[in-house]
Amino acid sequence: MPRTRRSFSSRVTLDMVAQQAGVSPMTVSNVLNDKANVTKGKREAVMKAVRELGYQPNRAARALASATSLRIGLLHRDMDSSLLGQLLLGTLRAANLNGAEIAIRSYDPDVEGSAYAEVQTLVRSGVDGLILPPPLSEDADIVALKDSHHLPMIALAPGSELGTIPSVGIDDEQASYELTRLIVNKGHTRIGFVRFVSSNGLSQTREAGYLRALKEAGLKREPELIWAGRPTYEQGLLAAEYFLGLAHPPTAIFCSSDDIAAAIVNYAHRQGLRIPGDLSVAGFDDAPIASQTWPQLTTVRQAVSNIAEIATDRLLKALKSRSELLPETQWVAHQVIERQSIADLRR
Template sequence: MKKVTINSVASYAGVSKKTVSRVLNNEPNVSDATREKVLKVFKELDYTPNPIARGLAQNRSFIIGCIYDNPSKSYITRVQTGALAACKENNYNLLIHPCDLRGDALINNIEQLLQSSRLDGLVLTPPFSDFQVLVDFLKSKNIPYARVASAVLDDDSISVRSNDEQGAFEITEHLIKLGHKAIAFIKGHPDHSATEQRFKGYLRALSTHDITFNERLVEEGNFSYHSGVDSARSILDSTPRPTAVFASNDYMAAAVLKLATQRQLKVPDDISIAGFDNAPIARHIWPGLTTIAQPVEEMTKQAVTKLIEHIGEPQENAYQITLEARLITRESTAHVK
C-alpha cells in the first residue's frame, strides 16, 4: 500500500498541493467545486496529513507538556484525565514530564525538554503553578503556558483554579457546627500555594465563629501519607486531645485515621477527621472521609483548552477563572460527644 501524501492527493484531484493544503486548513478562497472535489479525494484515498511535516513547516509540534512534581498520584491521574480530554478535542497530544521542583537543574531540565520536543505549550500543575522562577522563565522564552490550581489571579495568563480557601472554610465550619472547638489542623507542603489557602480558610472559620486560634493545634505536613503519620502521632499524643482533625488533604487524613484506629480510638465517636480533595482513598476506607471535592479534571481541561486556543491565535486577554469546590460529608465526622 502506497503512502498517501499531499502530492498524491493533489495529482489525483488535478489541483496543486497548495490548494489541497488550503482545503486541509479550511482556508478561504477556494471555490466550492474545488473544495468538494478535494474532500472527495481525501475520502477515496483515505488521506491523513502528516503532523510531523506540518509541525516542521509551522514550527509546531501539536504536543502539550504537562509537568508535575506531586506526591499525590491520584491527583496527577486526575490532572492527566482532564488534560487528555482537552487534547483529544483539539487533536493535540499530551506529553508527561515529571520533574523535581527543588534542585538547580530544574530550569535546565525544562529548557532541555522544550528544545528536545518543541512543545507548543505547558500546563503547570501544583506546585509549579505558583513557582515564579519557572513562570518568569517561560515568559522570557515566550512559551505559552496555563496554570492549574494556582493561588494568585493577578496575572496576565491562563489560570484555572478552585477556591481552596472557601473549601477549607466550609469544612472547618462543618466541624464547628458539629460542636467541635479544639480542631487540629495539618498543613500541606510549603511549596504548594494550596497549603496557605487552606490554612487561611481554617483560620477564617475559627474567627467567624469566635473560636480562639491555638497554635499548638497546627502540625506541619507535606501532603504525603507519610507526613500525615507523623502529624497524627503528635496530635493524638497531645493532652487534651483535640476532638477533631482537619488535614489539608485526604492522604494525611487517612494517615490520621489509620493511627487513630490502631490506637483503638473510635472514629468519629472519639475523634472526627476531615480531609481535602476527595481522593479515591476517601471513600475506600472505613469510615469514609468527610472532605472537599475539587473539580480537578474540569479545571485542567479548561486550562488546556484555553491554552490550545491561545496557541492557535494568541489572545491579549488573560483567562482567569475559579471553579466551585464542594463539601462531601461521610462517616468520619460527627457531633462532638
C-alpha cells in the same frame, strides 16, 4: 528523474485536479484555501474539476506542509499515581478535541532542579505551550520561561491566585472554609488544623479558610491547635502524636491532606480511640485513601480531570488564535464530601 512511483492508490491528488482544470497546482491550492487573488474563471474551472474528480484534500499532507499542528507539554511528578490518571484523562480529552498533541515527561521531586531540566527538554523538543500541575506553578525558574522563551503556560490547582500566569482550580480558601464550618456546625469548638510547612500558596490559603470559619463562629485562633508538616502518611503519624499528647486535645482535626488524616485515624485507633466518637477527622482532596479508611473520611473533592480539561482547552484556544493568555485565575466548583469521620456533638 523519478524512479518509481510509490503509490498505486488511484487517489485523486491536487495535481490531478490542476491538470484537469488546466491550471497550476498552486492555483488549485489557492482556490481551496480561499486565498487572495484568483480570477472567477479559474476558480470555477477548479471547482468543476474538484467536483468531477471527487477530490478530497489529504489531511496529512496539508498538516505537514502548513506545520499547523500544536503540541503542548505536560510535566508530572513521578509516582504520583492517584491524580495522574485524571490529569491525563482531562488533558487528552481537550487535546483530542483541538487536534493537538501532548508530550508527557515526569520529574523526580526529590532532585533539585529536576522539574526545570525536564521542562527544558520539553521546550527543546518544540512544545508550543505548557501545562503545570501543582506544585509547578511555584517554580520561579519554570514560570520565568513564559517571558524569556515566550512560552505560554497555564497552572492547575495553584492553591492561590498567582497573578503571574493563568490558572484553573478550585477556590481552596472557600472549600476549606466550608469544611471547617461543617465541623463547627456539629458543635466542635476545639478544632485542630494541619497545614503544609512549605511557604506555598496552598498552605496559607487553606489555613485562611479555616481561620475565617473559626472567626465567624466566634472561636479564637489557638496556635497550639495548628500543626505544620509535609503531606505524607508518616508526617500524619507525628501530627497525631502531637495533637493527642496535648493537655487539652482537640475534638476534631482538619487536615490539608487525606494522607495525614488517614494517618491520624490509624494512630488514634491504635491508641484505642474511636473515630468519630472520641475524635473527629477531616481530610482534603478525596484521594483513594479517604474511602479506604474506616470510617471513610469527610473531605473535599476537586474534579481534577475537569480542571485539566478546562485548562488545556484554554491554553490551546489561545495558541490557535494567537492571542495572549491573560494571567487570570479561573475557578471550578468543588464538592464537600460528607462521610462518617465527623461526630455530631450536639446530640
